[in-house]
Amino acid sequence: MDAARRLPTSIATVCLSGTLPDKLEAAAAAGFDAIEMFENDLLTFNGSPAEVRRMCSDLGLRIAIFQPFRDFEAMPEPQRARNLDRAERKFDTMQALGTDLVLVCSNVQPAAIDDPARAAADLREMAERADRHGLRVCYEALAWGRHVSRWRQAWEIVRAADHPALGLCLDSFHTLALDDDLSGLAGAVPAERIFFLQLADAPRLSMDVLSWSRHHRLFPGQGELPVAQFLSDLLATGWAGLLSLEVFNDEFRAAPSRRIARDGQRSLIWLMEQAGLAPLPALPDFSGIEFAEFAVDAAARQELGRYLGGLGFRHAGRHRSKDVDLWRSGGANLVLNAEPDSAASERFEQLGPAVCALAFRVDDPDRLVGRAEALQYPVWRERIGEGERRIPAVRVPDGTLIYLVADPAHSERPIWEDDFILETAAAEPAPLLGIDHAAQAVAPGVMGTFVLFYRALFGLEPETPWELPDPYGLVRSRAFTSRDGSVRLPLNVSESSRTGTGRFISALAGAGVHHLAFAASDVTRVLDGAGERHAALLDIPANYYEDLNARFGLDGDELARLEAHHILYDRDAEGREFRHAYTRQFRDRIFLEVVERGAGYTGFGAANASVRMAAQRREASS
Amino acid sequence: MDAARRLPTSIATVCLSGTLPDKLEAAAAAGFDAIEMFENDLLTFNGSPAEVRRMCSDLGLRIAIFQPFRDFEAMPEPQRARNLDRAERKFDTMQALGTDLVLVCSNVQPAAIDDPARAAADLREMAERADRHGLRVCYEALAWGRHVSRWRQAWEIVRAADHPALGLCLDSFHTLALDDDLSGLAGAVPAERIFFLQLADAPRLSMDVLSWSRHHRLFPGQGELPVAQFLSDLLATGWAGLLSLEVFNDEFRAAPSRRIARDGQRSLIWLMEQAGLAPLPALPDFSGIEFAEFAVDAAARQELGRYLGGLGFRHAGRHRSKDVDLWRSGGANLVLNAEPDSAASERFEQLGPAVCALAFRVDDPDRLVGRAEALQYPVWRERIGEGERRIPAVRVPDGTLIYLVADPAHSERPIWEDDFILETAAAEPAPLLGIDHAAQAVAPGVMGTFVLFYRALFGLEPETPWELPDPYGLVRSRAFTSRDGSVRLPLNVSESSRTGTGRFISALAGAGVHHLAFAASDVTRVLDGAGERHAALLDIPANYYEDLNARFGLDGDELARLEAHHILYDRDAEGREFRHAYTRQFRDRIFLEVVERGAGYTGFGAANASVRMAAQRREASS
Structure with a gap:
C-alpha cells in the first residue's frame, strides 16, 4: 500500500x-x-x-x-x-x-x-x-x-x-x-x-x-x-x-x-x-475452479472413490511425494488428500472426511497473495517436495484453504504435470466440463466476515439472495460470483439448527463446503455414461414432474426423460433452461450435483430447492 | 365453550x-x-x-x-x-x-x-x-x-x-x-x-x-x-x-x-x-404474586437460605407434611422445596437449584383452571396431605409451574396457615412489600408460545419492548403485565448465547425465571436493615454515578447514598422515580433485586440495564 x-x-x-x-x-x-x-x-x-x-x-x-x-x-x-x-x-x-x-x-x-x-x-x-x-x-x-x-x-x-x-x-x-x-x-x-x-x-x-x-x-x-x-x-x-x-x-x-x-x-x-487513496495489488482475473480437495484417510478415500465413480470420475493420478490422489472427469478435478501432517490431515482430524480446499485459477497467484497480505488475510504455504510446484493458498474464515493456481494461459504447464504421476486417460463417454459451483454452509453471525473475504480479497460480487424453504426452517442463500461467472460460490445460512444447512454447520464445526456442482453439456448423458457405476441419485417425487408439466408444458418425452433420471428443471423469464440432478449425500457431509446450464442462465435452480431439501431430509431419515 | x-x-x-x-x-x-x-x-x-x-x-x-x-x-x-x-x-x-x-x-x-x-x-x-x-x-x-x-x-x-x-x-x-x-x-x-x-x-x-x-x-x-x-x-x-x-x-x-x-x-x-362466538371461563382478577418457589436439595437449601438472609428474609415456617420451608420478609414469600417425588424434585434433578414455580393470587382459581382446560393448557395438581389445601397449577411452556391461589379477599384464610407450621414472626426492621416482578429468559423461537400463554390464559398484556445491550449481544425484553399492575413478568430473549440471558437459557435448559425483584417502600432501609447478613450486592462503577449527576443533577447526599448502597436510579419523563439494587448471582441461576417504585412509574429501569449486565459479566468472570 x-x-x-x-x-x-x-x-x-x-x-x-x-x-x-x-x-x-x-x-x-x-x-x-x-x-x-x-x-x-x-x-x-x-x-x-x-x-x-x-x-x-x-x-x-x-x-x-x-x-x-x-x-x-x-x-x-x-x-x-x-x-x-x-x-x-x-x-x-x-x-x-x-x-x-x-x-x-x-x-x-x-x-x-x-x-x-x-x-x-x-x-x-x-x-x-x-x-x-x-x-x-x-x-x-x-x-x-x-x-x-x-x-x-x-x-x-x-x-x-x-x-x-x-x-x-x-x-x-x-x-x-x-x-x-x-x-x-x-x-x-x-x-x-x-x-x-x-x-x-x-x-x-x-x-x-x-x-x-x-x-x-x-x-x-x-x-x-x-x-x-x-x-x-x-x-x-x-x-x-x-x-x-x-x-x-x-x-x-x-x-x-x-x-x-x-x-x-x-x-x-x-x-x-x-476511493483511490491507497492502491492494493489488483484484483485477479479468474478462469474457474481448478480442483476441490477432500481430506480423507485410507478408508474414507476408498469409500469416496466409489461415490465419485458413480458420476463417472476415474482415478487419474498419484502425487509424486505425498499420499494424495487425483480423480478426474473431463475438466473436473478432485484431489483426495490422506497425507499426514498436512493442512488436510488437520482438517480430517477435526471433522473426518470433508472438503478441505478449493483451487481458483487466477491470472497471477503471486499478485493475489500480495493482496491477501495487504488485507491481513493469512496466507498458507504447504511444504513441498523437490521439483514440485509451490501452490500458495489463503484461508477462508472457516478454515477451508483456497489454493491459487495460475491460469494455464499465464503458466508454463498445468500443475498436475509437475506434482502428479498421471495415468493414461481412457476415453470418457460423458466427461464433465468442470466445477460449476461450490456451496458453503455459513453459521449465522459469521456472514459479514465471509462477505468481506470474498469481496475485498477476490472481488467476487453478491448476486440476488434467495430464501430456500427447508422442511425444518428457512435457508438464506446468496452466491458470490466472479465477473466472468467462472467462479460461483453460494453461501447458505440458516438460523435453524434443524435444516440441512444447520446440520451441515454442526457436522462441519461451523462452516464449510458441503456441495459441489459439476458442469456438463448434457446432464442425461453424464448420468447414463457413468456406466455400471451409477451414482445413487436423490429421489424426486412424481408430484414435482406433474407440476413441471402444468407450469412449463414440457413435452411428454422430455418429461419422462427428466423423471427417469431424477433431473430437476428450471427456465428463467428469458426462456433459458437449467437441468440439474443431485446425488445422495456422502456421510452427511457433502452432496454432488451435475448441472446443464443453458447459455445465459445465471441461477442455481432455486425454485427447485424445496423439492431437493425435502428429498434430502427423507434420505437422511431413511 | x-x-x-x-x-x-x-x-x-x-x-x-x-x-x-x-x-x-x-x-x-x-x-x-x-x-x-x-x-x-x-x-x-x-x-x-x-x-x-x-x-x-x-x-x-x-x-x-x-x-x-x-x-x-x-x-x-x-x-x-x-x-x-x-x-x-x-x-x-x-x-x-x-x-x-x-x-x-x-x-x-x-x-x-x-x-x-x-x-x-x-x-x-x-x-x-x-x-x-x-x-x-x-x-x-x-x-x-x-x-x-x-x-x-x-x-x-x-x-x-x-x-x-x-x-x-x-x-x-x-x-x-x-x-x-x-x-x-x-x-x-x-x-x-x-x-x-x-x-x-x-x-x-x-x-x-x-x-x-x-x-x-x-x-x-x-x-x-x-x-x-x-x-x-x-x-x-x-x-x-x-x-x-x-x-x-x-x-x-x-x-x-x-x-x-x-x-x-x-x-x-x-x-x-x-369475537363473541364462544365464551370461555372469564379472565382472572389479579392481586399479585403470592410466592416464588425454588427447587432445592438439603445443601442448596442451606446455601440459598444464607443468600436470602442477605436481603432480610427469615425462615418463617415449615410445611406440615413435606420437606418444604417458607422464607419471608414482610409480604414477600419464598418457598424452598426439597420434597422428593414432587414437581420440584423433578426440576431439581434436571437443573439443580432453580425457581420451579410462581404463585399468582387470583379471584377464582377454579375458574382459571377451567379456562386453562378450555384452552388446552396442561393443569397440574400436586399430591397433598390430609387437611392440606389443594393448590391447582398450570405449567408455563418452559416447565415452570404457576400456582393459582385465592386472593385472601375471596378466601377464608391464607394458604400458609393450612399447610405450614408458622414460626412466631420477629419484628422486621425493613420488611419487603412483596414480589414486584419475576423475569424469565426465553429461548429464541419460543416467544410466540409464551406470548399466547400469558395473553390468552391470563389476559396479561405486553408493554413497550426494550433492547438491552449486554456486553456480548442484544437482549430483547418485553414485560407482560396484569391490568392492575400487580403481576409483572418481563420476558427476555437473546439471539446470542454469550449474553447473560443466553447463559441463563443454557443453565436453565431452555427457559425459566432467573430474576426476582422485590418491592420495598425504601430500598436504602432494606439494604441497611438486613443487619449483619448484608447481601452481596452487585458492584456499580463510579462512572455511572458521575453520569447520574450530569443527567439528573441529584444532590450530593442523595448521590452519595445511592453509590454507597449500589443503588441504580431512573426517572421517567413525568418525573416519577425508580431506585433499585441487585444482588450478586446465586450459582449463575438467579439474581435478586429490590425496587422502590415511585407512584406511577411502570418501567423496570431499562436505562440502567447495560450497567447491570456489564457488572454481572465482571462478577461472573471474577
Missing part, C-alpha cells in the same frame, strides 16, 4: 463485544490508531476515565472522540441550561480521558424547537465553553433527527454558529440511508471545518431508518451503500483525517471482538483502495 | 415444520378439523395426491382448499391460455386430493393487465371450467398484488364475474396490514359468496409488506393486529364457515410442529372468545 496516502484508522467501541478492556485490546491488535469512546462503554466500566486513558495509551490507541452527546440543541428552558451543565460535566470527563472532541448528534426530542438560529446559538455557547477547556465540539445530523436530518442542515447551523471550536461530523450511514450524498460538499464546506468522519455500510432494507441503523449497519464492503463514493466526495474537499468506523450490528455485538476488529481494519484498507 | 357457536378450525400446512406426514399428524393431534393443502408441501411429498387424501382421511382431516394458484388473471396471450391449461392440470390434482376449492391470489406479475373486466372474464372462465369438474374457485387480494390489493377490488371482480363457482377469499393479514378493515362488508357481500377465510396476526413492523408477510406472521393473539374485530365484522354478514390459519413465520418453520399446531388451535379458541 502507498503509505504516503494511507489515512489513520479508528473504530467506535460500540462496534465490538465484551468489556471495555476487551474492546480496546481487540482494536489495538487489529492495528487501529484510535478509538471512538462510546459513552455507555465508559459508564459500565469499573475504572476511572484516567485509567481508560492509561489503558489506551499503553495499547498505542488515541481516544479520537467522546460520543454521543444527545438531545442538546434548541431545547426550551430550563432544559437548555441543564444541557449546558451536563456538557460541562462531560467536558471534565473528556479531560480525564484525554480527548478533545465531543460529538453532538442532532436532537430527537419532541420538545426540540424548530429554529436553526436557536440551534446555532446553543452550539456556539457549548463550543465557547468547550474552547475554555481547550476542547472542541462537532455536530452531526442523525437521519431521524427531529428537525435536522441532513448534513446540509447541520452545516448551515455550524456555519451560522461560526465558532472555531465547532465543526461538522459526517456519517456515511446517516447520509446514504436517506438516499442523499455529499454532492455540493466540496466548495461549500472547508475541509478544516469537518472535524470528524464516521463510516458504516448497510444492506438495503425497507424498514424504518432507526431500526436499520441500530441493528443492521455493516463495515464498508459488507453492505450495499456507496461508501467508497461517499469517501471520494469527501476527499474532494481536500480533507485528510481519521477514517472511523461506527457500526451498530446485533451480530457484531455477539461475535468475538478480535474477529470483528480485524474485519473492520480490512474494510478500511479495502475502502482506501476503492 | 358453547359448542353450538364453535366454528370448525383449519390450518395451512405451510404453518408447520417437517414433512407432509409430520404436518398432518400435528394438525390432527391439535384437534383441527381441516387443513389447507399448500401446493409446495404436495410437490415435495413422495406419494400421490390420492395417498395424501387417504392420510388425511385416516387422521380425520378434511382438505378444505388447495393453494395458492398464482398469477392467473388478466395476463396477455399466450400466457392467458397457458394459465387456463395450468388450471386444468391443478383441477386434476384437486380431484385426486378430494378437495373442491382452489385459492387464486391476485396477480403480482408486471405483465398483468390493469383491467378489472379482463380479470373478471378470466376468473369467470376458470370458474366455468372448475364447475364442470364440480370444483370451485375463490379469489383473494394479496396486499402486494399488482393491480388488486384490497378486498373491495377483489369483490368487485368476483361480483362482475358473476359465476356461482367463484367466490371471495378474505385474509386478515392482507387486509389489516394495509390498515384496512372489513367495514362495508356486511350489506355489500352476501355471506355465501365468501368461500374462504384465512386468519393471521402480526407484530406491527415498519417494513415492506411482502417481507412482513413472509417472515413475521403470527397466530391470532400473538401479534398486534385487530384480528378479533376483523372476525366480528365478518360474522356480521351472517357468515359461519371454517376458521383457517395461514401463517408464514421463520420461527414456526423451525419449531416442532406439534407445539406450533397446538398453539394455533389455542389461538382460534381464544379468538372465538374475543
Whole structure:
C-alpha cells in the first residue's frame, strides 16, 4: 500500500463485544490508531476515565472522540441550561480521558424547537465553553433527527454558529440511508471545518431508518451503500483525517471482538483502495475452479472413490511425494488428500472426511497473495517436495484453504504435470466440463466476515439472495460470483439448527463446503455414461414432474426423460433452461450435483430447492 | 365453550415444520378439523395426491382448499391460455386430493393487465371450467398484488364475474396490514359468496409488506393486529364457515410442529372468545404474586437460605407434611422445596437449584383452571396431605409451574396457615412489600408460545419492548403485565448465547425465571436493615454515578447514598422515580433485586440495564 496516502484508522467501541478492556485490546491488535469512546462503554466500566486513558495509551490507541452527546440543541428552558451543565460535566470527563472532541448528534426530542438560529446559538455557547477547556465540539445530523436530518442542515447551523471550536461530523450511514450524498460538499464546506468522519455500510432494507441503523449497519464492503463514493466526495474537499468506523450490528455485538476488529481494519484498507487513496495489488482475473480437495484417510478415500465413480470420475493420478490422489472427469478435478501432517490431515482430524480446499485459477497467484497480505488475510504455504510446484493458498474464515493456481494461459504447464504421476486417460463417454459451483454452509453471525473475504480479497460480487424453504426452517442463500461467472460460490445460512444447512454447520464445526456442482453439456448423458457405476441419485417425487408439466408444458418425452433420471428443471423469464440432478449425500457431509446450464442462465435452480431439501431430509431419515 | 357457536378450525400446512406426514399428524393431534393443502408441501411429498387424501382421511382431516394458484388473471396471450391449461392440470390434482376449492391470489406479475373486466372474464372462465369438474374457485387480494390489493377490488371482480363457482377469499393479514378493515362488508357481500377465510396476526413492523408477510406472521393473539374485530365484522354478514390459519413465520418453520399446531388451535379458541362466538371461563382478577418457589436439595437449601438472609428474609415456617420451608420478609414469600417425588424434585434433578414455580393470587382459581382446560393448557395438581389445601397449577411452556391461589379477599384464610407450621414472626426492621416482578429468559423461537400463554390464559398484556445491550449481544425484553399492575413478568430473549440471558437459557435448559425483584417502600432501609447478613450486592462503577449527576443533577447526599448502597436510579419523563439494587448471582441461576417504585412509574429501569449486565459479566468472570 502507498503509505504516503494511507489515512489513520479508528473504530467506535460500540462496534465490538465484551468489556471495555476487551474492546480496546481487540482494536489495538487489529492495528487501529484510535478509538471512538462510546459513552455507555465508559459508564459500565469499573475504572476511572484516567485509567481508560492509561489503558489506551499503553495499547498505542488515541481516544479520537467522546460520543454521543444527545438531545442538546434548541431545547426550551430550563432544559437548555441543564444541557449546558451536563456538557460541562462531560467536558471534565473528556479531560480525564484525554480527548478533545465531543460529538453532538442532532436532537430527537419532541420538545426540540424548530429554529436553526436557536440551534446555532446553543452550539456556539457549548463550543465557547468547550474552547475554555481547550476542547472542541462537532455536530452531526442523525437521519431521524427531529428537525435536522441532513448534513446540509447541520452545516448551515455550524456555519451560522461560526465558532472555531465547532465543526461538522459526517456519517456515511446517516447520509446514504436517506438516499442523499455529499454532492455540493466540496466548495461549500472547508475541509478544516469537518472535524470528524464516521463510516458504516448497510444492506438495503425497507424498514424504518432507526431500526436499520441500530441493528443492521455493516463495515464498508459488507453492505450495499456507496461508501467508497461517499469517501471520494469527501476527499474532494481536500480533507485528510481519521477514517472511523461506527457500526451498530446485533451480530457484531455477539461475535468475538478480535474477529470483528480485524474485519473492520480490512474494510478500511479495502475502502482506501476503492476511493483511490491507497492502491492494493489488483484484483485477479479468474478462469474457474481448478480442483476441490477432500481430506480423507485410507478408508474414507476408498469409500469416496466409489461415490465419485458413480458420476463417472476415474482415478487419474498419484502425487509424486505425498499420499494424495487425483480423480478426474473431463475438466473436473478432485484431489483426495490422506497425507499426514498436512493442512488436510488437520482438517480430517477435526471433522473426518470433508472438503478441505478449493483451487481458483487466477491470472497471477503471486499478485493475489500480495493482496491477501495487504488485507491481513493469512496466507498458507504447504511444504513441498523437490521439483514440485509451490501452490500458495489463503484461508477462508472457516478454515477451508483456497489454493491459487495460475491460469494455464499465464503458466508454463498445468500443475498436475509437475506434482502428479498421471495415468493414461481412457476415453470418457460423458466427461464433465468442470466445477460449476461450490456451496458453503455459513453459521449465522459469521456472514459479514465471509462477505468481506470474498469481496475485498477476490472481488467476487453478491448476486440476488434467495430464501430456500427447508422442511425444518428457512435457508438464506446468496452466491458470490466472479465477473466472468467462472467462479460461483453460494453461501447458505440458516438460523435453524434443524435444516440441512444447520446440520451441515454442526457436522462441519461451523462452516464449510458441503456441495459441489459439476458442469456438463448434457446432464442425461453424464448420468447414463457413468456406466455400471451409477451414482445413487436423490429421489424426486412424481408430484414435482406433474407440476413441471402444468407450469412449463414440457413435452411428454422430455418429461419422462427428466423423471427417469431424477433431473430437476428450471427456465428463467428469458426462456433459458437449467437441468440439474443431485446425488445422495456422502456421510452427511457433502452432496454432488451435475448441472446443464443453458447459455445465459445465471441461477442455481432455486425454485427447485424445496423439492431437493425435502428429498434430502427423507434420505437422511431413511 | 358453547359448542353450538364453535366454528370448525383449519390450518395451512405451510404453518408447520417437517414433512407432509409430520404436518398432518400435528394438525390432527391439535384437534383441527381441516387443513389447507399448500401446493409446495404436495410437490415435495413422495406419494400421490390420492395417498395424501387417504392420510388425511385416516387422521380425520378434511382438505378444505388447495393453494395458492398464482398469477392467473388478466395476463396477455399466450400466457392467458397457458394459465387456463395450468388450471386444468391443478383441477386434476384437486380431484385426486378430494378437495373442491382452489385459492387464486391476485396477480403480482408486471405483465398483468390493469383491467378489472379482463380479470373478471378470466376468473369467470376458470370458474366455468372448475364447475364442470364440480370444483370451485375463490379469489383473494394479496396486499402486494399488482393491480388488486384490497378486498373491495377483489369483490368487485368476483361480483362482475358473476359465476356461482367463484367466490371471495378474505385474509386478515392482507387486509389489516394495509390498515384496512372489513367495514362495508356486511350489506355489500352476501355471506355465501365468501368461500374462504384465512386468519393471521402480526407484530406491527415498519417494513415492506411482502417481507412482513413472509417472515413475521403470527397466530391470532400473538401479534398486534385487530384480528378479533376483523372476525366480528365478518360474522356480521351472517357468515359461519371454517376458521383457517395461514401463517408464514421463520420461527414456526423451525419449531416442532406439534407445539406450533397446538398453539394455533389455542389461538382460534381464544379468538372465538374475543369475537363473541364462544365464551370461555372469564379472565382472572389479579392481586399479585403470592410466592416464588425454588427447587432445592438439603445443601442448596442451606446455601440459598444464607443468600436470602442477605436481603432480610427469615425462615418463617415449615410445611406440615413435606420437606418444604417458607422464607419471608414482610409480604414477600419464598418457598424452598426439597420434597422428593414432587414437581420440584423433578426440576431439581434436571437443573439443580432453580425457581420451579410462581404463585399468582387470583379471584377464582377454579375458574382459571377451567379456562386453562378450555384452552388446552396442561393443569397440574400436586399430591397433598390430609387437611392440606389443594393448590391447582398450570405449567408455563418452559416447565415452570404457576400456582393459582385465592386472593385472601375471596378466601377464608391464607394458604400458609393450612399447610405450614408458622414460626412466631420477629419484628422486621425493613420488611419487603412483596414480589414486584419475576423475569424469565426465553429461548429464541419460543416467544410466540409464551406470548399466547400469558395473553390468552391470563389476559396479561405486553408493554413497550426494550433492547438491552449486554456486553456480548442484544437482549430483547418485553414485560407482560396484569391490568392492575400487580403481576409483572418481563420476558427476555437473546439471539446470542454469550449474553447473560443466553447463559441463563443454557443453565436453565431452555427457559425459566432467573430474576426476582422485590418491592420495598425504601430500598436504602432494606439494604441497611438486613443487619449483619448484608447481601452481596452487585458492584456499580463510579462512572455511572458521575453520569447520574450530569443527567439528573441529584444532590450530593442523595448521590452519595445511592453509590454507597449500589443503588441504580431512573426517572421517567413525568418525573416519577425508580431506585433499585441487585444482588450478586446465586450459582449463575438467579439474581435478586429490590425496587422502590415511585407512584406511577411502570418501567423496570431499562436505562440502567447495560450497567447491570456489564457488572454481572465482571462478577461472573471474577
